[in-house]
Amino acid sequence: MLEELQEAFGGTISQMGSKKEAHHRTCFQWRLSGENARAAIRQLIPYLVEKKPQAQLLLLIWELRKVPGSANYLNQELKRLKRIDYGTDCAD
Numbered sequence: 001m002l003e004e005l006q007e008a009f010g011g012t013i014s015q016m017g018s019k020k021e022a023h024h025r026t027c028f029q030w031r032l033s034g035e036n037a038r039a040a041i042r043q044l045i046p047y048l049v050e051k052k053p054q055a056q057l058l059l060l061i062w063e064l065r066k067v068p069g070s071a072n073y074l075n076q077e078l079k080r081l082k083r084i085d086y087g088t089d090c091a092d
Contacts, residue, residue, distance in 0.1 A: 002030045009040040038062055054081045 002013050011032035032040055041055045048055055057078050064070040 002028055005030055005040070009043075010036045011040075054078060057081065 005011075006013055009032060011030055013028055013030050016027045016029050038059070041058055045052060045055050045059075057074060061071065061074045061078065064074065
């Protein structure tokens with residue numbers, strides 16, 4: 001799946017940390033930046049469920065990044081949304 005996303009939108013795939021416990025799964029992350037990230041979010045947003053509010057806020061941040069005072073509030077809201085525990089077994 002990550003390879004398909006990388007092929008479609010670019011970016012890099014890397015392994016996250018190492019397994020600290022035998023029952024932990026190996027986890028990978030896909031990273032994008034700039035216009036590639038914005039294009040991917042726009043196309044993937046209809047399929048997102050739990051991450052949709054974060055994706056919508058990222059698009060808003062992108063649009064308002066040059067409006068004085070908006071960046072700080074929007075970044076704080078994004079941090080708040082990211083504090084949801086999804087209960088993964090991945091090591092940090």
